[in-house]
Amino acid sequence: MEIPETPKQWSFAPSTFVLILACTAIIGYAAGTRNDQIASIVGPALGFKVTTGSLDLASVQATYRQLKSNYDGNLDDQALINGASRGLVAAAGDQFTIYMDKKEAEEFNKDLSGDIGGGIGAEIGSRSNKPTVIRTLDGTPAQRAGLLAGDVIVAVNDQSTEDWSIDDTVSKIRGEVGTTVKIKVYRGSDTKDFDITREKITSPSVDSKIDGNTGVITMRRFDETTTDLARQAAQDFKDKKVKGVILDLRGNGGGLLTAARDVVGIWLNDKVVVSERTNGKTTDEQRSGTNAILAGVPTVVLVNGSSASASEIVAGALQDYGAATLVGEKTYGKGSVQKLIELPNGSVLKVTIARWYTPKGKNINKQGISPDETVKLSAADANAGRDPQMAAALTRLGN
Numbered sequence: 001m002e003i004p005e006t007p008k009q010w011s012f013a014p015s016t017f018v019l020i021l022a023c024t025a026i027i028g029y030a031a032g033t034r035n036d037q038i039a040s041i042v043g044p045a046l047g048f049k050v051t052t053g054s055l056d057l058a059s060v061q062a063t064y065r066q067l068k069s070n071y072d073g074n075l076d077d078q079a080l081i082n083g084a085s086r087g088l089v090a091a092a093g094d095q096f097t098i099y100m101d102k103k104e105a106e107e108f109n110k111d112l113s114g115d116i117g118g119g120i121g122a123e124i125g126s127r128s129n130k131p132t133v134i135r136t137l138d139g140t141p142a143q144r145a146g147l148l149a150g151d152v153i154v155a156v157n158d159q160s161t162e163d164w165s166i167d168d169t170v171s172k173i174r175g176e177v178g179t180t181v182k183i184k185v186y187r188g189s190d191t192k193d194f195d196i197t198r199e200k201i202t203s204p205s206v207d208s209k210i211d212g213n214t215g216v217i218t219m220r221r222f223d224e225t226t227t228d229l230a231r232q233a234a235q236d237f238k239d240k241k242v243k244g245v246i247l248d249l250r251g252n253g254g255g256l257l258t259a260a261r262d263v264v265g266i267w268l269n270d271k272v273v274v275s276e277r278t279n280g281k282t283t284d285e286q287r288s289g290t291n292a293i294l295a296g297v298p299t300v301v302l303v304n305g306s307s308a309s310a311s312e313i314v315a316g317a318l319q320d321y322g323a324a325t326l327v328g329e330k331t332y333g334k335g336s337v338q339k340l341i342e343l344p345n346g347s348v349l350k351v352t353i354a355r356w357y358t359p360k361g362k363n364i365n366k367q368g369i370s371p372d373e374t375v376k377l378s379a380a381d382a383n384a385g386r387d388p389q390m391a392a393a394l395t396r397l398g399n
Helices: 058-070 077-090 102-113 141-145 166-173 226-239 257-264 310-320 379-383 388-396
Strands: 010-012 019-021 098-100 115-119 122-127 130-136 152-156 180-187 190-197 199-202 206-211 214-219 244-248 254-256 272-278 281-287 299-303 325-328 336-342 348-357
Touching: 058 077, 077 098, 098 102, 102 348, 122 166, 130 141, 141 190, 152 166, 166 180, 206 226, 214 226, 226 257, 244 388, 254 257, 254 310, 257 272, 257 281, 257 310, 272 310, 299 310, 299 388, 310 325, 325 388
Parallel strands: 214 244, 244 299, 299 325
Antiparallel strands: 010 254, 019 122, 098 348, 115 199, 122 130, 130 152, 152 180, 180 190, 206 214, 272 281, 272 348, 336 348
16 A cells, blocks of 8 residues: 555554454454654664664664573574564564554555455454454455355464464465465354365455335445445446445445544534544544535444454444444444554554544444444354345334
8 A cells, every 4th residue: 555645543453353364354453644753663684773752672682692692593584673673572562553564464454455466365363362354355265265254273384373363374374366265164063164266356345235115235344445435336226226324334444534523424513423532632523524425314323243443433433323223233342543564675564543433432442342233243144145234234124
């Protein structure tokens, strides 16, 4: 993704929420781009004292010198620098504030665009702390091979996933187009093996369709294309005089805050969508625009435990103003805002800069947003092609 000249903020969830494996990673997204320098950058020549601001890195230099003098083997200085930076950022104790090296940053940028090269086309999430197939995308290698929602991934290329994060699992399954990945899953009490050939897979951030008298908008993430795609869909619904609209945010881990604001603006005219607070003080407010194409149109928003961050901003604002009814399951619960800061050598710092609050002043961090109507969707439902949440939304809209 091209880094914009002006800072942009993103709201995203950690790797425990759904990622689209090897097709579109639903990750939760951070943003902002200022060329700030942070104290975690240790120069290639680590043999001298480095002090940035009030942070004295003498102990890091001492550790490096002793490691260099005593280690039986070769050391990669760049890997050590990345490790020092990663450890410093991790010590902040915020799971959303992370350091990405050049390779990780490049993968992150691909995730944002929905084009991550060779993959299999399955959404992977965490269930019971295990990497699990959430769903497969139509016409993709994962679907053709027979992977099903609820399959627990226990090995990739004969390597156990026991201690892997979702990110680890995704990165191992991705690869060059035309190559094969071996995946072992638990399905109930059975073990199944799949050899799947990777293909180039892309996915737009927004899909739309009309079901009877109801327009359905599915949003996978909030990126720089989302606003235009969503408004196009909304205008099409208006032109065709739909009686109601369903906004499906299930599995959407977040994205660009301005995109979330603009999506709310499809339903609400000139309203506070979200406020940001730093150290308890309001530092910014995002307001919707003045061209609410679907203002007054009965709307249901579908949410689940993987609807996070920017998705929660949209759901929370529409719920607070009574512009939509929420159906599904409680959302993830992430109420902080991150930005991306470019660092030397292509690395990136993703850092929490503020907490966000719904129009009624609620920060949903670790609590999530409860739907107006709770409807579960099980793995058995998904595998059988049933969607009780969508069915409940359609019923509410009289379709």
